[in-house]
Amino acid sequence: MKMNNIIEISDLTVSFKGEGYLLTAVDNLSLSVIHGETLAIIGESGSGKSVLGLAILRLLPDTAAISGSIIFQTQDILTLSEGMMEKIRGGKIAWIPQNPKLGFNPSMKIWKQVSEPIVLHTDSSWSEAKKQAIRLLRQYSIVPPEKWAEEYPVAYSGGMLQRAMLAMGTSTIPSVLIADEPTKGIDAINKKDVIEMFNTQKERGITQIIITHDLDFASEVADRIAVMYCGQIVELTSVERFFTTPLHPYSVGLVNSLPQRGLSPIPGTSPAMHEKQAGCRFKSRCSLCSRVCSEEIPLFPVGYDNVRCIQYHNRNWAW
Ligand SMILES: Nc1ncnc2c1ncn2[C@@H]1O[C@H](COP(=O)(O)OP(=O)(O)O)[C@@H](O)[C@H]1O
Ligand SMILES: [Mg+2]
Numbered sequence: 450m451k452m453n454n455i456i457e458i459s460d461l462t463v464s465f466k467g468e469g470y471l472l473t474a475v476d477n478l479s480l481s482v483i484h485g486e487t488l489a490i491i492g493e494s495g496s497g498k499s500v501l502g503l504a505i506l507r508l509l510p511d512t513a514a515i516s517g518s519i520i521f522q523t524q525d526i527l528t529l530s531e532g533m534m535e536k537i538r539g540g541k542i543a544w545i546p547q548n549p550k551l552g553f554n555p556s557m558k559i560w561k562q563v564s565e566p567i568v569l570h571t572d573s574s575w576s577e578a579k580k581q582a583i584r585l586l587r588q589y590s591i592v593p594p595e596k597w598a599e600e601y602p603v604a605y606s607g608g609m610l611q612r613a614m615l616a617m618g619t620s621t622i623p624s625v626l627i628a629d630e631p632t633k634g635i636d637a638i639n640k641k642d643v644i645e646m647f648n649t650q651k652e653r654g655i656t657q658i659i660i661t662h663d664l665d666f667a668s669e670v671a672d673r674i675a676v677m678y679c680g681q682i683v684e685l686t687s688v689e690r691f692f693t694t695p696l697h698p699y700s701v702g703l704v705n706s707l708p709q710r711g712l713s714p715i716p717g718t719s720p721a722m723h724e725k726q727a728g729c730r731f732k733s734r735c736s737l738c739s740r741v742c743s744e745e746i747p748l749f750p751v752g753y754d755n756v757r758c759i760q761y762h763n764r765n766w767a768w
Pocket of ligand 2: 498499500547629
């Protein structure tokens with residue numbers, strides 16, 4: 450493990466068995482997350498982003514076949530006991546699920562749910578934890594927090610639940626926060642708050658992995674971008690280089706489909722995940738496709754970046 454990495458994922462494969470097929474949601478993926486960075490994982494729906502996040506938290510159903518390793522600090526998450534995993538979940542690695550409604554127990558008051566990780570993972574009593582929960586709710590703009598603390602989730606709007614979820618997720622100051630589509634269903638005004646919250650967490654030194662298909666949001670919060678396509682990382686780069694000089698044809702397509710770049714959509718659709726894939730997964734939609742693209746393409750290093758496209762074979766120029 451390199452000293453400045455907090456998570457090192459190697460050869461991670463997650464597949465689900467269906468009737469007569471094997472769906473590979475995450476395909477031999479390797480990725481290092483650097484201490485203190487905010488890494489955005491982007492890519493269209495179905496590309497394996499949530500499955501990757503769930504694998505790190507070991508929250509996948511038993512039907513998932515998982516191989517490879519996920520080293521967190523010094524331990525392989527995939528080999529830990531469930532008891533050890535419970536200490537990590539919520540204590541060291543927080544997970545903000547895609548639908549905050551599902552992250553809350555409808556029959557428990559909000560203060561109790563925000564306090565619970567504090568009681569479970571620190572020496573605090575319930576009454577100390579409640580005070581801290583109220584402070585956190587205020588910090589996440591749930592005002593007046595004393596009133597809202599006594600409410601049940603049903604009284605909260607979607608945006609408030611999202612913020613309460615972040616308050617809960619960061620109540621024990623985790624080392625890593627993984628958020629799945631944190632801007633989904635949030636309007637432009639509240640999105641500014643969400644951006645600010647993630648940037649505040651970054652300042653608090655929390656490493657963040659943000660799963661999103663909202664490129665504008667990624668541009669506001671991320672340090673690095675990992676682009677996923679059909680279960681693979683196809684580009685790993687800095688946020689600046691992603692938006693100015695995207696390298697992979699899929700990344701180029703994503704950037705060109707932004708409204709400020711003329712909204713030109715990527716032609717075609719991604720291949721069905723349950724069909725066996727060979728070679729470049731993007732080849733059927735790529736205007737640069739040639740015969741070599743039917744062979745398995747590794748991630749090629751290009752300067753500080755990595756790109757899974759044959760164009761960049763032997764193109765490791767210094768920037
Ligand atoms: N529990 C599951 N059982 C079977 N297939 C699943 C399960 N969870 C996810 N998948 C499949 O894995 C692929 C990746 O899903 P997901 O990670 O949710 O995509 P994303 O988050 O990028 O939209 C999809 O094809 C999805 O249908
Ligand atoms: Mg998802």
